[in-house]
Amino acid sequence: MSFTLLLTREATSGLSLLEKKPQLIGRLQRVRTALGRLQLNPDDPALRSHKYVSLAGKKGETVWDSYIENQTPTAGRIYWHYGPGLDRITVVSITPHG
Known part of the structure; x- marks a missing residue:
């Protein structure tokens, strides 16, 4: 099942x-990849949700934490x-983790 992603402000x-920082293009690509995985399958092992x-x-919903990247200073x-x-x-x- 594919999901529609809604982003808060x-x-x-x-x-x-x-998107405004060209020096972070690699991180932006990783974010987009992770969002694509999340949209297709929130249980994707790469996300480690x-x-x-x-x-x-x-409304009291359970919030999940999924990886964009791992083992970097600002994962x-x-x-x-x-x-x-x-x-x-x-x-x-x-956001960055930690």
């Missing part, structure tokens, strides 16, 4: 910052939750 802002206990969606993460609806995923934030 915070997620859109994080993506826009990457797991529940994130320190955050909840606006990126995508924070997201299912909904609204069965075929949508809301991307809450795109």
Whole structure:
């Protein structure tokens, strides 16, 4: 099942910052790849998605944490939750981890 991705203002802002910095083109490509994987299959092993206990969606939704990259000083993460609806995923934030 493929999902429609909805980005919050915070997620859109994080993506826009990457798009404005040519020196971060590699990271932007990794973010886009991760978003594509998330859209096609949130359980994709490359994403290493797991529940994130320190955050909840606006309506109490379980938020998940997925890897953009790993083992780098600013390894990126995508924070997201299912909904609204069965075929949508809301991307809450795109950020460096840690």
